[in-house]
Structure formats: structure tokens, C-alpha cells
Amino acid sequence: AIIANDPEKFGFHVEKQPPLEVDTVLVSESIDLNVIAEAVDTSYSYIKEINPAVLRWVTPPGVKDFTLYLPKGKKELFRERYKNIPDDKKRSWVRHRIRSGETLSTIARKYHTSMSVIKKTNKLRGTMIRAGKYLLIPVPQNKAHFYAYKSSTKSKAKKRKSRRYSRTPQAESSAEYDKVIYEVKKGDTLGEIAENYNTRASKIRRWNGLYYGQNIYPRQKLTIYVHKKSLASQKAKTPEEESGTFYTVRPGDTLWDISLKYGISIRQLKAMNKMRGSRIRPGEKLKISNN
Numbered sequence: 435a436i437i438a439n440d441p442e443k444f445g446f447h448v449e450k451q452p453p454l455e456v457d458t459v460l461v462s463e464s465i466d467l468n469v470i471a472e473a474v475d476t477s478y479s480y481i482k483e484i485n486p487a488v489l490r491w492v493t494p495p496g497v498k499d500f501t502l503y504l505p506k507g508k509k510e511l512f513r514e515r516y517k518n519i520p521d522d523k524k525r526s527w528v529r530h531r532i533r534s535g536e537t538l539s540t541i542a543r544k545y546h547t548s549m550s551v552i553k554k555t556n557k558l559r560g561t562m563i564r565a566g567k568y569l570l571i572p573v574p575q576n577k578a579h580f581y582a583y584k585s586s587t588k589s590k591a592k593k594r595k596s597r598r599y600s601r602t603p604q605a606e607s608s609a610e611y612d613k614v615i616y617e618v619k620k621g622d623t624l625g626e627i628a629e630n631y632n633t634r635a636s637k638i639r640r641w642n643g644l645y646y647g648q649n650i651y652p653r654q655k656l657t658i659y660v661h662k663k664s665l666a667s668q669k670a671k672t673p674e675e676e677s678g679t680f681y682t683v684r685p686g687d688t689l690w691d692i693s694l695k696y697g698i699s700i701r702q703l704k705a706m707n708k709m710r711g712s713r714i715r716p717g718e719k720l721k722i723s724n725n
Contacts, residue, residue, distance in 0.1 A: 456484055457509035461502050464495040464572065466525045473515040474508040490547060492525055492572055495554050527570050534565040545571045604640050611659040618654040619715065629710060631658050678706075679723040685716045696722045 467488065471481045482488065484503045493500050504512055530541060538549045538561050549561065556569050563569070605613075616627060624635040624644075639646065641657050650656070681692060689712050693700045700712070706721045714720065 454484065455506040456503040457506055459502050459504060459509055459512060460499040461493055462498045462500065464492045464525055465502075467491050467493075469519065469524055470502070470504075470512070473519070474504055474512050476505055476508075480505070490551070495551060495572075525572055528573050530569045530571050532563050532565050532567050532569060536563070536565070537561070538563060541569065541571070545573060547571065547573075604643075605657075606641070606659040610662060612662055614658045614660050616656045616658050618650050618652055618656060620652045621713075621715075622650065622652075624650060626711070626713060627656065627658070631660055633658065633660070677724070678721050679725060680719045681722045683714045683716050683718045683720060687714060687716070688712075689714060692720065692722065698722065 467481045467485075468478050468491070470493075471478045474481075478491075481504075484505075487501075488494070493502060528545065530545075532541070538552055538558075542549045542552055552558070552569060552571060553561075555572060614631070616631075618627075624638055628635045628638055638644070638656060638658060639648070641659060644650075681696070683692075689700045689703055693703050703709075703720065703722070704712070706724070
């Protein structure tokens with residue numbers, strides 16, 4: 435809110451768009467957006483655009499005094515034409531015969547609607563339906579307009595997703611980074627691997643063409659790009675070259691066990707080994723003394 439009040443103060447330059455001028459009317463019944471568009475001499479897509487609260491092709495059923503937005507100057511035209519539209523023309527219905535195995539969910543998906551709309555239309559309290567019975571399903575009058583709009587919004591969403599998550603692995607500059615192939619071990623997470631290599635999990639996903647939430651598995655090969663300065667620093671500080679006493683972690687060991695065995699605190703143990711978390715693995719070398 436602070437930035438929005440004075441964006442230029444924070445380095446943002448925002449070009450203000452002129453406000454969208456619309457008229458409003460209150461409706462208390464479900465009306466097909468195609469009918470509304472025809473009544474005010476505009477398109478289905480424009481009515482859908484200026485009414486973001488309308489999630490489907492009709493105004494919400496069962497809502498009293500729903501605010502409907504119309505193009506500027508079209509309020510009286512809409513009222514005049516709307517009062518002459520018969521009820522059976524305000525929306526279209528399909529009489530669906532329930533088949534064995536069907537559920538409200540599968541029927542809703544078939545007609546691109548929601549379970550709540552079907553329940554309200556048919557005055558159902560629960561979700562139990564019986565084969566052989568009939569349901570009234572509201573459908574758009576102009577299916578071409580509805581499905582064209584729906585497909586365009588889906589394609590935009592896919593483009594946004596593809597920009598965010600590229601399945602094509604992306605490499606770093608060889609002049610600044612060294613390429614490391616890491617074999618995933620049992621219990622590994624991207625976050626821990628990223629921490630060990632001083633990088634981020636999002637970068638490892640990008641380098642390997644992984645999408646957010648995709649699991650990794652033991653023996654999987656991951657490409658990791660490590661900055662040459664960072665890698666040189668790590669090589670200079672390997673346990674074999676450092677002075678001190680080291681302990682090789684055994685299966686079942688915990689930091690608590692090792693700290694008790696050698697009489698040092700977990701905090702000291704983590705500080706000597708520059709650890710952020712408490713996870714250790716069998717075979718890992720831990721410094722337990724500087725002597």
C-alpha cells in the first residue's frame with residue numbers, strides 16, 4: 435500500500451490507465467451472458483471481460499441483486515429489451531439422464547459447470563444421485579462464443595506456466611561456473627543439495643528442467659553449476675587438508691550422539707563444520723576438535 439501511494443519514490447514508474455466506464459444494473463436471476471450481450475449490442479467476450487465476478491456463462495443463480503456491469507450508456511437499452519425477453523430465452527437447459535456410474539462431479543465436468551450450480555438448479559441438498567433420473571443442466575446459448583473464450587483463457591494460462599517452468603535444461607556460462615554432476619542419495623532434498631553447493635533449489639530445477647514440486651529419486655544425476663570462486667574455496671577447505679580431529683559418521687548416528695560421545699555441544703559441532711541444519715549422512719566426515 436505504501437509503494438502504491440507513491441511508486442516513483444521507490445523507483446517505479448506507473449502509467450495510469452483511464453478508468454473503465456460502465457453502467458450497472460441489479461439482477462436477481464440467472465441470465466445467459468450471450469443474451470445480455472445481444473441486448474446491449476456488444477460481444478460475449480466484452481461482457482465477460484467487464485464482469486470478472488461472473489465465473490461462468492451466466493450470472494450466479496440464486497443471488498439476489500447481483501451487480502451486473504454493462505457498457506456505458508446501455509443501461510436503459512438493456513432494461514427496455516430485457517423486459518421483453520421470455521423466461522425460456524434468458525438461458526438454455528439440457529435435460530440430462532443420469533447413467534450408471536455417473537456422479538455430480540463427472541456430469542459437471544462434462545458440461546463445463548460446477549456441482550453447486552447443478553445442485554442449486556435441481557434443488558439438491560447432497561451429492562447423491564440415482565441412475566435413470568434426470569437433471570437440468572444450464573448450458574450457454576452460443577456455445578461457439580463460450581468455448582472460444584474458454585480456450586483463449588486456457589492458452590494464456592499455459593503460456594504463463596510455460597514461461598515460469600521450462601522443461602528444457604538451462605546452462606550457465608562456462609567462464610564463471612564449473613559443471614558438477616551430483617548423484618542423488620536416499621533422503622536427499624533439493625533444498626539440502628542446494629545448501630551444500632551454496633545455490634538455490636530453483637536454480638537446480640532450472641538447470642535440470644524440473645518443475646516446482648517434482649520429486650527427485652536416489653541415483654538420479656543432477657547437473658549443478660558451481661561458481662568457480664566458491665568451488666576453489668571449498669577445495670581449499672576439505673577435511674583431509676584441514677588440521678584437527680575428524681569423525682566419520684556411521685549409520686544411525688545423530689549430532690546428539692556424537693556431541694555426547696566427544697563431550698562437545700551440538701552448537702559447537704555445527705559451528706566447527708559450518709552446518710546450518712542437523713542432517714548428517716553415513717560416511718560424512720565431521721570435525722570434532724581443532725587439535
